[in-house]
Amino acid sequence: MPKYAEVAVDCFINDPKGFGTFDYVIPEKMNDELKTGMRVVVPFAGRAKEGYIINIKDRSSVDLCKLKEVNYIPQFNDIFNERQLMLAKWMSRKYICPIIECLKCILPHEASMKEKKYVKLKDNVDIESLSLNSNEAEIVKSIKEKGGRILFDLLDDRQKRLVGKLQSAGIVALESIMKEGLKEKYIKGIRLKVKDPELSLLLHEMQKSKRVKLQVDLINLLNRLNKTVPERELTDGYKVSSSTINTLVRKGIADKVDIPVRRNPYDDSMFSKNAYPVLTDDQRNVINRILGEYYNHVSRNFLIHGVTGSGKTEVYMRLVEDIIKNGKQAIVLVPEISLTPQTIERFKGRFEKVAIIHSRLSAGEKYDEWKRIKQGKVDVVVGARSAVFAPFDNLGIIIIDEEQEDSYKSDMTPKYNAREIAYKRCEIENAMLVLGSATPSIDTFYDAQHGKYVICRMPKRVDNKKLPVIEVVDMRLEVESGNKTIFSRKLFREMKNSLHNGQQIILFLNRRGYSTFVSCRKCGMVIKCPRCDVSLTYHIDRNILNCHYCGYSMRPPDICPSCKSRYIKYFGIGTQKVESEVKKYFPEARVLRMDFDTTTKKGSHDRLYRAFKNREADILIGTQMVSKGLDFPGVSLVGIIAADLTLNIPDYRSSERSFTLITQVAGRAGRGEDPGKVIVQTYNPEHYSIVAAVNKDFIGFYNKEIKIRKALNYPPFSELINIVASSKNEKDAALMIKKIAYTIYEKFGMDEKRFVILGPSSAPISRINMYYRWQIILKGTFDDELKKQIKLIVNNFAMRTNSIRINIDIDPVSLT
Ligand SMILES: [Zn+2]
Ligand SMILES: [Zn+2]
Structure with missing residues (x-):
């Protein structure tokens, strides 16, 4: 009897039930070799394709005569273990997507075959x-x-x-x-081919002739080093000429061989071992509690709720150390923007075998780090979102710092959330999960209160440093009193003070560019992107209007494109404007700006960071990039230029985001000897998220927010599924989403206890990159089967159109 392999194949297929697996007959000669998780090459639609064995079975529901045989097993075939397959299968159900998409998350793109x-x-x-x-x-x-x-x-x-x-x-x-797809990297090395006693005889002969002195020197050198020496080291370090090397090779005395090298993004010698600080009571208690409950099988999942500056990273490192001592491995996730040199230094300075994974690595570097992890050469991975899939064999702990961060949610299919993946992975591998934050997400804190996580509190800063004093300025009063600058009188005064005292300042504004919209004062027309439904942002350095969604740019017009008037005005402030205002009012101050525009070049982020750390500047202006992971002892003043920006975004999480952002940015102040001061400028000083942030009252904020969520039945009281249809033709997009909504309503929607359908409506950003967007939001509770049914409905429509894209997002983090 033949056996069958169920193989996940990397293909795009218009199959409404398409979960992307296909049966193949296992040729008898491979019977003993094939196992689940293995990479194979199979025939698919007339081509050879790589695939992964999900299942080996005795029967197939497909006719034997229709089935093809597995082609062959490629050389590098040991890819997924049982637990990784389990995780991928779970992801496929949770995010209702083909299993191959999930496997491709686990395996880095660089390791696939071409x-x-x-x-x-x-x-x-x-x-x-x-x-x-x-x-x-x-x-x-x-x-x-x-x-x-x-x-x-x-x-x-x-x-x-x-x-x-x-x-x-x-x-x-x-x-x-x-x-x-990617190969290991090699360099040329030279080694002696002739060994003693022949070598001694040879040298004895050669030493008689002065003409070959250089060759004799090289032989002696290689003999002394007693290893394969990189050719570059000989030519650059020891100043041996290439012709001497080649002569030895030609004579058969030495030969050239390939030495594999690791593409290491970091110079490990840079990291000096850092000293162990004395733990605070809070730190010691939390560490003891977590390890105690974990080893006594009381709990595996923990939430550390610790104020900014309470020393959470040190707690993480002690937990990791304990795990490594027990022969297991650790994953530490941090938001991409927190992967500062400082974070990397701390881990590289504490642990021997660390891999760092983030999107700024080259393909080769990523691939080599992944291979090192797989080969067991790494104990700790520190990285952004995708590091949650690090191929450890004996995982002991996953730590997620700043667990509330939106960047843990992937924006590519299957749109997974690393926090959910971590929870499931730890469950499968029986590992410990530790979430940490000064501002836990509403969802996580709710789960924690209902027993999903053990809450560990760290209410005090290290060394009993005080949390900074936060003061609110009502910008409406500033305008009334005739102050038209972006600085309130209070912020202005404090900045003068800080500069006078030689202290550093951070100014935060979560919007880049110079002016955020340009409009005509006569007819009111706002200049928008011709491809998207968003206003264009003026960038003064390049003198262009730029779309932050699709990248479109144009020269700013002198006359209104609509009414031809000359009254073109620039409104709204971005970080570039803050920079120019600072230079205008504080000409003596040295200023740095850290935002998307100043950090696109490789290494520029690190350079800005080090410059400010070394006090080469007095003022750092930045977007959310400066909001976390930075520890500058010289900073005594933080100014939040416009706290209302996130508040005005139409999204059920905008209050949560505002609270989090203010708290995090404020946390950058007062990390040195000076107690810090924070000035929050706002037009909504009474808003509960701002009031709570100023009072450093997380619990107060949580209690208010959770009531609102409950009243409106938003997460954590419900789940959301966002379905967006987009097309270059607006009517097509609208009609498609209406059809989908109607079909879902007809099939399930009568039962409002299960879920409701919000919309159909135009999405808040109604057009991006020429595509009009219409959406429905399903709000309620969904089990795997229901989700699958909904997906089938969507797939059924999707396979009948080429001009409309339909996107499903399970648990979206934003509804724009
Ligand atoms: Zn006009
Ligand atoms: Zn655009």
């Missing part, structure tokens, strides 16, 4: 006897010259068409070979 297609001359064809025209003969000749096969992609279009003809005439065949 297809190479060859045109091959058939063996038994007598070319002379064929009547080929001159073009055909030319191709056959060139294939023959290349040893019988040639890369298909090297041919031009005309030749490719001819290959089709030659193929049907049975003269050539197409052959596809799968190759690993």
Whole structure:
């Protein structure tokens, strides 16, 4: 009886039930070799494709005659273990997406295989006897010259068409070979081939002649170093000439070999071992409690709620240390923008075998780090979202710092949330999960109060440093009293003070650019992106209007495109404007700006960070990039230029985001000897999120917010599913989402206890990059089966259109 392999194949297929797995017959010779999780190459739609074995079974529901055999097992085939497969299957159900999409999250893109297609001359064809025209003969000749096969992609279009003809005439065949996408990197090394006693005799002979002195020196050097030496080290370090090396190689005394090298993004010698600080009572208590409850099987999941500056990172490191001592491995997730040199230094300075994973690594660096982890050469991975999938064999702990961060949610299918993945992964691998934050998300805190996590509090700052004093300024009163600058009188005074005392200042504004919208004072027209439904932002450095959604840019017009008037005005402030205002009013201050625009070049983020740390500047202006993970002892004043920005975004989480952002930014102050001061400028001083942030009252904020969520039945009291249809034709998008809404309503929607459908309506950002967007939001409770049914409905519509994109987001973090 043949056995069958259920294989997840990387393909796009218009199959409404498409969960992306296909059955293949296992050839008898592979019977003993194949196992689940393995990479195989299978025939798929006339091509060779890589796939992963999800299941091995005795029966298939597909007719045997329709099934194909597994092609072969590639060399690098040991990919997924049982637990990773379990995780992928769970993801596939939770986020209702093909399992291959989930496997592709676990395996870095760089480790997948690429297809190479060859045109091959058939063996038994007598070319002379064929009547080929001159073009055909030319191709056959060139294939023959290349040893019988040639890369298909090297041919031009005309030749490719001819290959089709030659193929049907049975003269050539197409052959596809799968190759690993990325290779290990090698450098050339030199080693001695001749060993003692021959070597001594040889040297004895050579020393008689002065002409070969350089060669003798090199032999002695290699002999002394007694290893394979990189060629560069010999030429650059020891000043040996290439010709001397080559002569030894030619004479057969030495030879050249490949040395594999690791593409290491960091110079490890830079990191000096850091000292162990004395733990505070809070830190010691939390560590003891977590380890105690974990080892006594009381709980596996913890939430550390500790104020900014309470020393959470030190707690993380002690927990990691304990886990490593027990022979297990650790993953530490931090938001991408917190992966500062400081964070990296702390971990690299404490632990021997650390890998750092983030999006700024090159493909080669990522691949090498992934391989090192898989080969067991790493104990701790510190990284952004995708590091949650680090291929450890014996995972002991996952730590998620700033667990409330939106950046843990992926914006690519399957739109997973690393926090949910971590929870499931720890459950599967029986590992410890530790979430930490000064401002836990409403969802997590609610879960914690209902027993999902043990809450550990750290209410005090390290060394009993005080939390900064936060003061609110009502900007309406400033305007009334005639102050038209972006600085309130209070902030202005405090800035003068700080500069006078030689202290540093952070100014925070969560919007980049110079002016955030440009409009005509006569007719009121706002200049918008021609491709999106958003206003264009003015960037003074390049003198352009720029769209922050699609990247479109144009020169600012001198006259109104609508009414031709000359009254074009620039409104709204971005970080560039803050910078120019600072330079205007504080000409003596040295200023740095850290936002998306100043950190696009590799290394620029680190440079800005170090410059401010080394006190080469007095004022740091920035977007949310400066809101967390930064610890500058010189900063005594933080100014929040406009606290209302996040509040005005139409989203059920905008209050939560405002509270979090103010608290986090305020936390940058007073980390040195000076107790810090924070000035919050706002037009909504009475808003409960601002009041609570000023009073440092997380619990107060939580109690208010959770009541509102309950009243409106928003998460954590419900789940959301966001379905967006987008098309270049607005009517098509609207009609499609209406059809989907109607079908869902007809099938399930009568039962309002289960879920309700909000919309259909135009999405808050109604057009992005030429695509009009219409959406519905399903709000309620959904089990796996219900989600699957909804997905089937959507797939059914999706497979019948090419011009409309339909996107499903389970548990969206934002509804814009
Ligand atoms: Zn106008
Ligand atoms: Zn745009």
